[in-house]
Amino acid sequence: MEKIDGARRFLESVGMPREQRTDLCCLTLLTLAGIGEYDRWENATNEWTRIHDVLRFARVQYHVDYAENTRETIRKQAMHPFRRAALIEDNGKATNSPNYRYRLTSETCALLRCMDTSAWFERLEAFSAVHESLIDIYASKKRMQKMPVKINGQAFTFSAGKHNQLQKAILEEFAPRFAPGAECLYVGDTIKKDLVKDAPKLKEIGFEITLHDKMPDVVLYRADKDWIYFIESVTSVGPMDPKRIDEIMSMTKNVMAGKIFVTAFLDFKTYKKFAESLAWETEVWIAEMPDHMIHLNGDKFMGPH
Secondary structure, X not given: OHHHHHHHHHHHHOOOOHXXXXXXXXXXXXXXXXXXOOOXXXXXXXXXXXHHXXXXXXXXXXXXXXXXXXXXXXXXXXXXXXXXXXXEEEOOOOOOOOOXXXXXXXXXXXXXXXXXXXXXXXHHHHHHHHHHHHHHHHXXXXXXXXXXXXXXXXXXXXXXXXXXXXXXXXHHHHHHHHOOOOEEEEEOOOOOOOOEEOHHHHHHOOOOOOOOXXXXXXXXXXXXOOEEEXXXXXXXXXXXOHHHHHHHHHHOOOOOOEEEEEEEXXXXXXXXXXXXXXXXXXXXXXXXXXXXEEEOOOOOOOOOO
């Protein structure tokens, strides 16, 4: 197809390797540019785009059917390399957010609009001259979207997004107030799943982790009381409901430390959405009211049950 071949020429011209010039990568570029088989290059756009949009655009505009499970391939083979090469940028949302989007950079879009015109070689030369600095600019922009966080006294960064914003609050606001002196044994990131994972310590206290287990978002251990805190950071899904408690109890059947189950929310509004599903004998912490806890039943405000 003419436009797919044109996209391949474009990707080769801007220095993308052969692996990023496949039909799948070309169709990804065409989707990001909004260019169908009969559209003109000068009409290229850079609207925010989901990976699912690539599947639909390829099917409707180019009659190419990709299976739904192709999305991860698109992400790894096209979107990630395109972003590293500063051909595209993302909107800084968490990668598992339904609002996560990509778009062409303005420089890439401007160059695409010159395809097959007399200005092409001049614009390509100008683009190539600043391409390395563009990579630095967009990489810096990506780094600026990250959130610094202190974990066990060391500096880390979380990816942008509400989920990680709440995890940062758990570590920096909840822990000093309600788990003083506790060590973080596990916390994930929306991009790097095991940002901190103290496997030897987890094993020492009897925590057996298999590939099928879904870890709580944050695991803290307080040695002076021999308490382990399982904390779910909830912005849209995953509170400490009875099913989740059973899953964690099954994962930790060999853990002798006292177990505390906490659901953390950013605000009271989100808490109200989940209030009826929360399990008894668990704790609730709300980041916008950091000095207070909600204890669901029992004779203790905070403690293992």
